Every structure is written in structure tokens, then in C-alpha cells.
Amino acid sequence: MSVFSTIVSQIFNGLQSGSVYALVALGYSMVYGIIMLLNFAHGDIIMVGAYIVWVLMSLLTLPPVIGTVAAVVGCTLLGIIIEKVAYAPLRKSPRLSLLITAIGVSFFLENIAQLVMGAGSKPMPTIIKGTNIEIGDAHISFVAIVTIIVSVITMLLLTLLVQKTKMGKAMRAVSEDMDSAKLMGININRTISFTFAVGSALAGIAAVLYSCAYPQASPTMGSMLGLKAFVAAVLGGIGSIPGAMIGGFAIGLLEAFVSAAGLSVWKDGVVFTILIIVLIVKPTGIMGRTMSEKV
Amino acid sequence: MVKNKKGVPRLLSYAINTLLFVVFLVILNSLINSGIFSSYYVKILMLIAINIILAVSLNLATGFLGQLPLGHAGFMAVGAYSSAIFMKATTLPNIAAFPIGLILGGIVAAIFGFIIGIPALRLRGDYLAIITLGFGEIIRVVLLNIDSVLGFNFTYGASSLKNIPKTTTVTNAFICVFIVFYIIHTTIKSKHGRAVLSIRENEIAAESCGVNTTYYKTMAFVMSAFFAGVAGSLYAGYVGILNPSGFAFMKSIEILVMVVLGGMGSLIGSAISATVLTVLPELLRSFSEYRMVAYSLLLIVVMIFKPSGLMGTYDFSLSRIIGKSGDKISSLLGGRKEGER
Amino acid sequence: MRDVNKAIIPERDKDKTPAIECIGLGIDFGGLTAVDNFNFTLGRTEIAGLIGPNGAGKTTVFNLLTKVYQPTRGQMLLLGKDTKNMTITQANKAGIARTFQNIRLFKDLSVMDNVLIGLHNEIRYSLAEAVLRLPSYWRAEKVARERALDLLSIFDMADMAEKQAGSLPYGAQRRLEIVRALATNPTLLLLDEPAAGMNPSETGELMENIRKIRDMFQISILLIEHDMNLVMGICEGIAVLNYGRIIAKGTPDEIKSDPNVIEAYLGKKGNSNA
Numbered sequence: 088m089s090v091f092s093t094i095v096s097q098i099f100n101g102l103q104s105g106s107v108y109a110l111v112a113l114g115y116s117m118v119y120g121i122i123m124l125l126n127f128a129h130g131d132i133i134m135v136g137a138y139i140v141w142v143l144m145s146l147l148t149l150p151p152v153i154g155t156v157a158a159v160v161g162c163t164l165l166g167i168i169i170e171k172v173a174y175a176p177l178r179k180s181p182r183l184s185l186l187i188t189a190i191g192v193s194f195f196l197e198n199i200a201q202l203v204m205g206a207g208s209k210p211m212p213t214i215i216k217g218t219n220i221e222i223g224d225a226h227i228s229f230v231a232i233v234t235i236i237v238s239v240i241t242m243l244l245l246t247l248l249v250q251k252t253k254m255g256k257a258m259r260a261v262s263e264d265m266d267s268a269k270l271m272g273i274n275i276n277r278t279i280s281f282t283f284a285v286g287s288a289l290a291g292i293a294a295v296l297y298s299c300a301y302p303q304a305s306p307t308m309g310s311m312l313g314l315k316a317f318v319a320a321v322l323g324g325i326g327s328i329p330g331a332m333i334g335g336f337a338i339g340l341l342e343a344f345v346s347a348a349g350l351s352v353w354k355d356g357v358v359f360t361i362l363i364i365v366l367i368v369k370p371t372g373i374m375g376r377t378m379s380e381k382v
Numbered sequence: 383m384v385k386n387k388k389g390v391p392r393l394l395s396y397a398i399n400t401l402l403f404v405v406f407l408v409i410l411n412s413l414i415n416s417g418i419f420s421s422y423y424v425k426i427l428m429l430i431a432i433n434i435i436l437a438v439s440l441n442l443a444t445g446f447l448g449q450l451p452l453g454h455a456g457f458m459a460v461g462a463y464s465s466a467i468f469m470k471a472t473t474l475p476n477i478a479a480f481p482i483g484l485i486l487g488g489i490v491a492a493i494f495g496f497i498i499g500i501p502a503l504r505l506r507g508d509y510l511a512i513i514t515l516g517f518g519e520i521i522r523v524v525l526l527n528i529d530s531v532l533g534f535n536f537t538y539g540a541s542s543l544k545n546i547p548k549t550t551t552v553t554n555a556f557i558c559v560f561i562v563f564y565i566i567h568t569t570i571k572s573k574h575g576r577a578v579l580s581i582r583e584n585e586i587a588a589e590s591c592g593v594n595t596t597y598y599k600t601m602a603f604v605m606s607a608f609f610a611g612v613a614g615s616l617y618a619g620y621v622g623i624l625n626p627s628g629f630a631f632m633k634s635i636e637i638l639v640m641v642v643l644g645g646m647g648s649l650i651g652s653a654i655s656a657t658v659l660t661v662l663p664e665l666l667r668s669f670s671e672y673r674m675v676a677y678s679l680l681l682i683v684v685m686i687f688k689p690s691g692l693m694g695t696y697d698f699s700l701s702r703i704i705g706k707s708g709d710k711i712s713s714l715l716g717g718r719k720e721g722e723r
Numbered sequence: 724m725r726d727v728n729k730a731i732i733p734e735r736d737k738d739k740t741p742a743i744e745c746i747g748l749g750i751d752f753g754g755l756t757a758v759d760n761f762n763f764t765l766g767r768t769e770i771a772g773l774i775g776p777n778g779a780g781k782t783t784v785f786n787l788l789t790k791v792y793q794p795t796r797g798q799m800l801l802l803g804k805d806t807k808n809m810t811i812t813q814a815n816k817a818g819i820a821r822t823f824q825n826i827r828l829f830k831d832l833s834v835m836d837n838v839l840i841g842l843h844n845e846i847r848y849s850l851a852e853a854v855l856r857l858p859s860y861w862r863a864e865k866v867a868r869e870r871a872l873d874l875l876s877i878f879d880m881a882d883m884a885e886k887q888a889g890s891l892p893y894g895a896q897r898r899l900e901i902v903r904a905l906a907t908n909p910t911l912l913l914l915d916e917p918a919a920g921m922n923p924s925e926t927g928e929l930m931e932n933i934r935k936i937r938d939m940f941q942i943s944i945l946l947i948e949h950d951m952n953l954v955m956g957i958c959e960g961i962a963v964l965n966y967g968r969i970i971a972k973g974t975p976d977e978i979k980s981d982p983n984v985i986e987a988y989l990g991k992k993g994n995s996n997a
Contacts, residue, residue, distance in 0.1 A: 125508040176686045184685045186450055186508055187642055191681030194635055198674040310631070311519075317512060352527050359516030366509055367501040396856070565854055572853030572860065573839070573846045573867075576832075580840045583829035589811035590789060590821055592844045592907050601850075 092225035097343045103231040103300055105339020106238035110293040111316030112323065112331040113245065114286030120262040120326040121282045123182060127189040128169055130313015131196035132287050136162045136294025137211065137304040138204060144212040151214045159291035166287025167280055175276070193310065200306035208305035211298045230299045239332075241292060246328050248285070258282055262326065311355065315342075318362045324375025333373055403560050407553060414552060424552055425620075430660045431555035432616050435562050437640035437652035439609030442566055444638070445646030446575070447602040448582030449503070450511040453518030454610050454637050459629035460494050460521060461487030461611025463537055466546040466618040480549045484558070484615045491611025494521075495604045503599040510603075518634055525626040543624040550619035558616060562609050563649060569605070578602045632674070639677045642684055645691025655692065739767050740803040742911045742943035743819075748787060748797035749967075757783045758967040761797065765911065770937055770944045772954040774978075775964035776987070781947045782824055784964065785913050788945075789821050790814040802910060816844060820909035822900040824916050824947075830889030834880065834899055837888050838871040841906025845870070874902050877939075878932060893920045898929075905936065912936070914946040918953050926950060930957050955979070963987070 118126045136158040144154040173192050177185045217229030249255040257278045260268040269275050315338055323334025345354050413419045440454050465487035472479045502513040526539045569575045577598045580588035589595050618624055640659050644651030663673055741764045748761040758780045765771055773781050786792045790811045799806045801817050829837050846867045852860050875881045878898040918926045930953055937944055948954050955975040963971040963984050971981045978984055
């Protein structure tokens with residue numbers, strides 16, 4: 088393979104995993120924007136989504152469409168339940184309590200999954216089938232193309248939702264100032280639930296796309312994926328939809344090229360180093376806005 | 383001599399606490415020497431001491447400073463490996479090498495704490511949590527793979543660093559516990575400790591009072607890392623064999639559970655819950671697969687129903703119990719009421 | 724070298740460097756101008772009021788003065804010294820102390836600890852001295868505690884020293900915030916709505932105390948307040964802010980009869996004490 092084709096295929100690899108990071112990053116970003124919580128459990132929702140796909144498709148041999156829809160619906164419900172059960176009671180508590188609870192939830196999901204599904208990983212069935220594309224002598228997988236297209240469309244829809252709908256307006260208002268939004272008659276609880284639902288639905292989509300790229304489900308698969316997606320969200324700028332997209336693609340490409348250079352054991356280290364550099368140089372990220380505390 | 387409210391002279395109260403600690407050590411030692419405590423108990427006792435130091439040091443950053451580091455196991459690992467490598471290489475007699483190893487472990491961990499803390503602590507919010515979490519993972523990856531970069535055996539990666547001199551004993555471990563307790567207690571009950579607390583309470587107000595918040599955040603965080611490194615050194619001298627997998631994220635969470643359960647801001651709470659959470663899994667071995675599930679549920683339930691933990695911010699003092707036994711204790715930040723009139 | 728035109732009361736403390744001098748101070752938030760062309764001088768030992776309708780930018784001015792925000796343009800001199808790029812901490816060390824509109828006490832700490840944190844930079848001993856409990860530690864702590872009790876007794880709060888700050892009644896919390904600010908040994912004290920939530924008799928007492936503080940400590944005091952009885956009662960000079968700009972400056976009597984002020988602000992019906 089020529090250098091050119093290596094670069095082309097690595098770019099598509101990067102964009103593929105970057106799309107997944109971007110979808111997951113959006114979930115972090117939205118939740119962080121609205122209740123200032125780093126939702127540690129978000130990555131684990133993806134893990135649950137992957138197991139839903141596995142159970143329906145591998146165990147019950149149902150068609151991919153049902154597996155996909157069930158994963159998205161399941162993740163959405165899980166997100167809403169987590170918010171209602173674990174986070175809503177702590178709305179008035181210090182941020183630290185909320186953060187610790189989120190870690191508890193994340194840890195709980197991982198360990199329950201381990202109890203129920205076993206610690207080993209499950210091979211995922213093929214969800215998307217199609218012919219690969221060739222550019223020169225570079226192979227671009229069909230799955231990669233689908234992943235990138237699906238995530239771009241999802242993000243455009245999300246932008247429309249946030250910018251154009253009444254609920255989107257409510258979400259922006261609550262993230263701006265919860266107390267004022269309440270005085271304006273916005274139903275805070277419903278808005279927060281809705282934000283979690285949307286973020287988790289995106290996680291469900293991400294779960295399906297991730298399972299196509301890395302066809303394995305394991306209890307801890309979500310934690311590193313989630314963390315990297317969070318780094319992507321910070322890099323792009325917390326609270327910004329295009330920022331999450333840019334951040335996700337950047338992290339995906341970076342990883343692809345670090346791996347291509349034969350340094351794949353250092354992949355995670357590089358990602359976190361990027362995080363530390365971003366936080367020192369430009370804490371608001373590429374597209375972010377300053378979120379200052381009201382005095 | 384300065385007296386506290388109830389009339390127990392201040393220095394005497396320190397003396398009483400020290401004396402009671404010495405008595406505790408003597409009893410412990412005689413139980414061990416007489417064979418009443420088997421070597422199995424001795425091992426658990428050492429583990430208790432190590433976990434107490436880990437919990438108390440994390441509490442300094444979490445309960446007192448109000449930050450959430452998630453890489454405490456990383457600092458412990460750094461301390462453990464540096465002291466282990468030193469102990470293996472040194473030709474000094476154990477009596478001299480042991481304290482040097484401890485302090486070395488602490489200092490190396492503190493240096494890492496400083497490097498991590500400077501970018502993370504400048505920012506408000508949860509960035510410290512995510513950066514320290516990342517740090518913990520990076521440390522693990524580095525410990526696993528550094529040998530291939532260096533070209534010689536340094537940490538021995540996944541094949542474990544073996545034959546570390548087993549220098550940790552119940553006595554020296556508990557002396558360390560005592561010293562760590564003393565240093566954190568005296569720090570908190572001083573202008574420096576109040577500055578740390580003011581940051582937890584209200585950062586902008588603290589700055590408006592002329593408190594250099596960056597300095598004090600870094601101070602508390604570095605101190606916390608230092609003691610985690612000391613605990614790591616003790617751990618290295620206790621197990622005699624180190625593997626990076628022992629310092630994963632799970633370990634950091636375990637320490638956090640101890641702090642949260644004991645009460646954020648209560649040293650004695652951390653000590654009690656560290657003891658309980660070290661002993662309990664030993665008693666409930668057959669339930670070991672549920673342990674982590676139970677821990678995670680504990681975190682959620684405690685936060686929702688009793689966020690102050692079992693002991694709140696209450697700190698207990700032996701001399702106070704003597705000084706005003708039976709007195710109802712209304713305590714804020716622990717303890718000994720320092721208002722003298 | 725005092726710019727007489729900027730002063731509210733030009734003849735006061737003419738010969739001394741003003742406590743604070745703002746020259747064309749302004750700040751924008753994302754293209755929106757919150758405060759603009761803020762020219763203001765406050766003499767030593769002057770009590771001044773900053774009033775204006777809600778959203779006029781009063782608290783933003785306080786945040787500029789205390790360096791919570793860095794100004795977009797303009798200059799601010801504290802005792803003649805430029806405050807450019809100072810942090811909140813440095814501004815406090817340079818002599819500005821404040822209270823907050825939404826009280827920011829160290830709620831879980833005792834009243835005593837709150838004041839002691841205010842005294843933080845007055846207490847001098849190193850961490851090593853504290854850990855080793857050297858005599859210098861005991862001495863400094865003893866002096867600081869006595870000083871804290873003295874400060875608390877200004878508001879008759881010495882007997883509350885061991886109470887938890889968050890458990891105090893609202894009025895006492897506001898008073899404690901003032902004590903804490905005073906503990907930092909300021910030359911300029913900023914009070915953000917000190918009488919909010921107080922009943923008339925408490926407000927009367929507060930007025931007495933503000934005067935007492937000025938006389939005792941010989942400091943300048945600038946306050947934001949909606950209670951016109953308090954403002955007109957104790958302020959020697961008043962600046963009126965509207966839409967981020969000063970629309971009038973002068974003595975209480977001048978302000979009361981200023982047509983701009985009446986139109987922008989006092990004239991609102993049914994809002995006589997706003």
C-alpha cells in the first residue's frame with residue numbers, strides 16, 4: 088500500500104471513530120451545559136446499548152433494525168431513569184455530591200453488567216452490511232461511510248432541535264440560568280429529563296455504530312470510550328454542538344494516526360495529554376464560550 | 383499555657399492523645415507477639431493502616447478542599463514504585479532505608495501532584511476529576527510499557543516488580559498513620575487549614591478575603607498526593623511485589639468510597655470506614671463478586687440520603703472525651719473548640 | 724492631583740490621594756455593554772452610595788472594582804496605584820473588601836472561623852510553625868482570636884463566635900459578612916445591599932454602625948442600596964447609575980432634586996423606596 092492510501096484509510100478510520108466520539112461527546116456536553124454535571128455514567132449507557140443489541144441479535148436472532156431501535160429506546164429510557172433516580176434528588180446539593188453519585192452510577196452499571204453478562208467480552212453480530220469503496224488502492228469500509236453520514240445527519244437534526252423547537256429554547260434557557268428559566272414558567276424537571284433523553288438517545292446510536300466498528304461488548308467498554316468523548320467535548324468546547332463534532336473528529340483522527348505510527352499502547356496517554364494541554368492553553372475549547380459563575 | 387474551653391490544657395491534650403496511641407501500639411504488639419493475633423490478622427492490620435492513610439489523604443483533597451481527585455491510586459502507584467525501586471537498589475540497612483523510601487515515595491508522588499495540580503486547579507469545576515482520572519490511567523500505561531521505551535527492566539511491566547524488601551510492620555505502619563493524622567490535623571487547625579476550608583465553602587468569598595486560592599489548592603492537593611505516595615511505599619513494603627493492575631481506577635474508587643462513607647471532612651470517619659471496608663470484605667469472601675456492586679450503591683445511597691457520611695465533619699479527640707465525657711458535642715469542623723476567652 | 728470633576732464631593736479630602744479613582748471604566752459582555760464611561764472618585768473616609776434601577780449595572784461596578792471582572796477599557800487606581808491585571812486576591816490585599824448581594828459566608832464554618840479567614844493575611848506563621856505548634860503559632864492565633872472578637876463586638880456578635888455561620892438569622896449573616904470584610908483591613912469597603920431583608924429598626928442600627936465603622940477605621944465606604952432612607956441618611960455623596968452609565972452625581976439633596984434621576988428612577992410610581 089502506498090503512503091497515500093495509508094493516509095486515506097487512516098483518515099476514514101479516524102473519522103469513523105471520531106463520529107462515535109462526537110455523538111457521545113454531545114451527550115456529555117448537553118448534560119454538562121444544563122446541570123453542570125460531568126455525567127460519568129454516560130459512557131456506560133453505551134455499554135448497555137451494546138448489550139441490548141447483542142441480546143436481541145445474537146441470542147434472539149432478531150433483525151438489525153429491531154436491535155438498533157431497541158438499543159436507542161433502551162438507552163433513552165435508561166438515561167431518563169438515571170436522572171430521575173440518582174440525580175434529581177440532588178439538584179440542590181453541592182456539585183461534589185452530584186459528581187460522586189455519577190461515579191457511583193457508572194460503577195454500578197459496569198458491575199451489574201459484569202454480574203449479569205460475565206466479565207468476558209461478547210462478539211457482536213454484523214449490523215450493517217455493504218460493499219466497501221475503493222479510492223486508489225485504499226479500502227474504505229461501507230460501515231465507516233454509514234457511520235460518518237449517520238452522525239452528521241444526527242448532529243444537523245440536533246442543531247435544528249436546539250435552535251428551532253420550543254423544547255430546544257427551554258433547554259438553552261435552563262442552561263443559561265435555571266432560576267430565571269423557572270420564573271419564566273419553564274418546567275425545569277421536564278427540560279432536564281428531555282436533555283438526558285436526547286443525550287442518551289445519541290448514546291444509543293453511538294452504541295450501534297461503535298459495535299459495527301469494534302464488534303465486541305464488554306462491561307467496561309463504555310468507560311474509556313466515554314472519557315475520550317469527554318475529552319473531545321472539552322477540546323471542542325463544552326456546550327457547543329459543532330464543537331463536539333470538531334472535537335470528536337480531532338480525537339478520532341489523532342488516535343488513528345498515533346496507532347498508524349505503531350504507538351497504539353500510548354493512544355490513551357496521548358488523548359489525556361491533549362486534554363491537559365487544552366485546559367492550560369484554552370480552557371473554553373475551540374468553540375466554547377466562557378461559563379463564569381454569577382457573583 | 384493556652385487552655386481550651388473545658389479547661390484541658392492544650393499541650394496536655396496532645397500528650398494524652400500521644401500516650402493513648404503508644405498504649406494502643408503496645409497492646410497491639412503484645413497481642414501479636416503472644417500469638418493471639420495470627421499472621422493473617424497481622425496482614426489485615428497492615429492493610430488497615432495503609433487504607434487509613436489513603437482515605438485520610440484523599441479526604442484532605444475531597445472533604446477539606448472540596449475537589450474530587452480520581453487518580454489517588456495513581457499517586458499511590460508512583461509512591462509504591464519509586465520506593466520499591468529504591469529499596470531494591472539500596473545497600474543501606476533497613477532501619478535507614480525504610481524511612482528514606484517512605485519519604486522518597488511521598489516526594490515523587492507530590493511532584494506528580496504538583497505537575498497535575500497546576501493546570502487542573504486553576505480551573506473551577508470538574509476538570510480536576512477528569513484530569514486526575516486521566517493521570518491515573520496514564521500512570522498505569524506508563525508503568526506497563528516504560529521498559530520497552532527505556533530498553534532495560536525498570537518497572538518490569540506486566541510481569542511484576544518482585545522481591546521488594548518486606549519492611550512494613552504493624553508498628554511502623556501505625557506510626558505512619560499517627561504522623562499523617564497529626565500533620566493533617568494540625569494543618570487544618572491553622573490559618574493554612576482555614577484557607578483550604580474557605581475554598582471549599584466559597585471560592586470567590588475566599589479570594590475576596592485575600593486568600594491565595596491557587597496556592598492553597600495546590601498545597602492541599604500536593605499534600606494529599608504526598609501521603610498517598612507514603613501509603614504506596616508502605617504497600618510496596620507490605621506485599622513485596624507490585625503490578626500496575628493493582629492501581630487501576632477501581633482502587634481510586636475504593637478509597638473514595640471510604641472517604642464518602644466516613645464523612646467528607648472527618649478524619650476519624652475516614653479511619654473508621656477504612657477499617658470497616660478493609661475487614662468486611664475479608665469476612666464476606668463468599669460475596670466478593672457483589673462487593674463492587676455494593677460499593678457503587680453505597681456511593682449513590684450515601685450521597686442521596688446522608689451526604690455528610692456517617693460521621694459528618696465530626697472529628698473525635700480522645701482528650702476531649704476525657705475532658706468532657708458525657709458532654710453533648712455540637713461540632714462544626716471538628717472538634718476541639720478553639721475559642722479561648 | 725485630584726480630578727475635581729469626577730468627585731462626588733469635590734471639597735472633601737482634596738489634599739489626599741483618593742481611595743479609588745475610576746477613569747472611563749467600562750466592560751462588555753459578548754458585545755453587550757454592561758458598564759460604560761464610569762468616572763468616579765471616592766475620597767478617604769467618604770461614605771458614598773451607588774444607586775440605580777435594577778439591572779443598571781451596580782453589582783457589575785462592584786465586580787469591576789474588586790477584580791472579579793477585568794474591565795474592557797478604562798483605568799482604575801486604588802490609592803493612586805493602577806490595578807491593571809490584579810486578581811481578586813491581590814485587590815483585597817491592596818485594600819478593597821466587599822460583601823455580596825447574595826450572601827457568601829463560609830456557611831459550614833463557625834462565626835469565629837469566618838472572621839479568622841478574613842484575618843488570614845494578618846496572621847503570620849508558616850505551615851511548619853503550625854504543624855510543629857511552635858510558640859509563634861499559639862501567640863499569633865491568640866492575638867487573631869482576640870482581634871476577631873473585638874471586630875465581632877462592633878455588631879454585638881462576640882457571643883455568637885462559636886455558632887455555625889449558616890445557622891445565623893439573615894440579618895446577622897449580613898453583619899458577619901461586614902465584619903469579615905473589615906477583618907481584611909481594607910481602605911475601601913464595598914457593601915452590596917447591606918440592608919436587604921432587614922426590618923426598619925435593624926436598618927437604623929445598621930446606619931449607625933456603618934458610620935461607626937467609618938469613624939473607627941477611617942476608611943471609605945461605597946454601598947449599593949435600594950433603601951432610600953438609608954442611602955439619603957448616611958451617604959455624603961451619591962452616584963446614580965442607569966443603563967451602565969452614571970447619570971447624576973451629588974449630595975443627597977442634589978440627587979433628590981435632579982430631574983434626570985427623577986425621570987429615570989425615583990419618578991416611577993408605586994416604587995418610592997426602590
